[in-house]
Amino acid sequence: MDLKYGIVLLIIIIIIIAVLTLGTGSNYERIEIAGSTSVQPVAEKLADKYMEEHPNVRIDVMGGGSGLGIRSVSQNIISIGTSSKALNKSETPGLDNYTIGNEGIVIAVNIDNPVDGLTKSQLKDIFSGKITNWKEVGGQDAQINLVIREDGSGTRQAFEDLVMEKTEVKSDAVVQTSTESVKVAVKQDPNAIGYISLAHMTPDVKALTIDGVSPSLETIKDNSYKLQRPFLFVTNGEPEGEVKKFIEWSLGPEGQKIVEEEKIVPVS
Amino acid sequence: MPKWDEEFFIEKGLLLTAVSSIIIIALIILFVFKEGIPAIESTGFFSFLFGMDWAPTKGEYGIFPMIIGTLGITVLSLLMAVPLGVFCAIFLAEIAPSAMRKVLNPTIQTLAGIPSVVYGFFGLVLLVPFMRLQFGGTGFSMFTASVILTVMILPIIVSVSEDAFRSIPLEYKEASLALGATHWQTIKNVIFPAAIPGVITSVILGMGRAIGETLAIIMVAGNVVQIPSSIFDPVRALTSNIAIEMGYATGIHYNALFATGIVLIFMIIVLLVIANYLHYKKKVTMGGGYL
């Protein structure tokens, strides 16, 4: 057979398959969730479980950063935006938010770093550039390399609100675009310091104690660990239909159980 | 139904498909300008274009460091890719045995089609650590980005200038050789000068690709908004700026990114006008290439 007819035939077959598979899927409810890369893992777990129980619902969970989530939900591109910081009401009129849990920000350093803890003011001085050497806080004589997140990150904004207050972060800090990549950067650099989500914490980096309190579910629950922020589901106006059901389910006992399994302090 | 009727509708239908390109380009310009103009208005044309500070949180939108970043990366990569690419094109058109050419041409074609993120990823994983070891710093730099871009624009420069060398009438070459010139003298004095407009086209095409490249540059350039003091400093390109901040930008910041897009469209149109000028005035064939 002539090659060109073969190719035409192949294309027709692919189109038919595509139409068949794409065509049959219209009878389900669609929920799009996007935003904070810190919230993403727990949102994925919630979505998976919910879809298991509700096969007529399709939930797509995507990352992108809290800023993306809030912006996109207010543009009606997605149904639920996720945020890893409290909303600033004046910036986001018309948006409703639901706290699905509270989570800690871990200050992570390389496991070879002898420093075990910092005070909040030391932390502020390090990120503002006042303290630039590890020996000033009891470590080795080495320059401190800051790893921060991009502007749209909820973790960054929460960190700056909680720690920096009005002081600016040193401008030459290395910028990473996800909580995971901050962790990778800290893992590779013995002199690095960065902030990540407690939920993403793994033993290959070291979590510092802040004012003597180490981050854990308990210390966040009893409020003794200060670096904590809410995980939010954000909707544009009152949610309806499946979106509403999904949010209610997430806040209910089943959802909150999953939240706790993900090292996030449940709200109820 | 009379025959001309059917013919008439078909012709108009085809005309409609033909003007779709114009409609699309008009829509693109309309939408990008509509979203971008407010930022230029509120910042001011000159302080937008020549402003040194890009600080969306403080409401400062100056893209000059990024214009420098884009141009710096582009020029550096052209400096490396043009000599290598043109020599390789001469090699393919004039020197390489035809069996070799049969293998190499599809290879170069494949390389032109490899997704830019693959090149970017390669650069991120291998080139960045290499640069960090060799030249210090973080390894993310203008130079690293331009090395990756060099590799990405080489296939375009090679294939378009090869077409230019190949389109030189055989008589030119034969006449020169018959006069006793060596092959190199013929290339240098006859073939290359005759092919110069085509070579310039290939350079313009490569330049267009370099200016437009986005994700591969994000992965290796470091993306710091600053005017680099050396080629080993990290920089941010115009395209990268859009891709990095588009996700979360709101308000004027959002508009400013579209305005960055306007600047890019403008740069590309200038390049196209130059290419068209060469095409009409100097009889350059585009060789089916694109920016």
Next chain:
Amino acid sequence: MHRIIPPKISQKIMTGVFWASGLLTIAILLVIIGYVLLKGLPVVNLEFILGDPIDSGRSGGIFPFIMSSIYVTLLAVLVATPLGVGAAIYLSEYAGEGKLVKLIRFGSETLASIPSIVFGLFGLAFFVIYLGFGWSVLSGGLTLALMALPTILSASEVSIESINKSYAEGSLALGATKWQTIYRVVIPAALPGISTGVILGMGRAIAEAAAVLYTVGAALMIPTSLMDAARPLPLHLYILATEGLSMDNAWGTAAVLVLMILIITVVTNTLVDRYRKKMMGR
């Protein structure tokens, strides 16, 4: 002009230089492909290709992303081919050399040269928000269609124009109308060239990440309708690499992409070869 180096010696030196630069160029490019395949292919197996991603793509397979790529690319080509081929027929068979034609050509050239991220901006502003398609296969596919259009247009135009005019004249002389001639004679003769253009357009669409960054979303599941969000392979690679999720899976994804492009190139070249042989045979 007096030369210090005798012509014969400079000839030898320069031949060496040409060989060196030719081989160097090829070597650089081959090393990259080779390295990607070397690192990526060990990851690629049936489970990787047909499996679902686990834990945001940190492990598991890439099947939903392969399907996403196929869907958006198919949609792009389905939309761009009629437009591109129609425009090519008009430009080469109907239009003269008027102002409109010049404008159309300039439009198509500009379309071909606009940075992909600007397409992404337009796709976000127009398809996603203005038309309300959201992040979906539809928005992403249409954005890619705009990018594939000029490729298909110019390849089809070249191939239609290269057809021997005597075919069309013969057909017209036999009393066929212009459209009948185009439909029965010109298009069949130009079909291999047009297919090549379509495949090239497909190659452009399948490799693109920046244009879909803000138009298709980044879903982890197989899209099952045009309105579903998706995540084409290049975008998946970009996310894996920049978020540092999994280097192994990133290499695997890169290798799959490279293989896809290799297949596309081989198919185009076979088509072009057959076409050439046919033309020479006549």
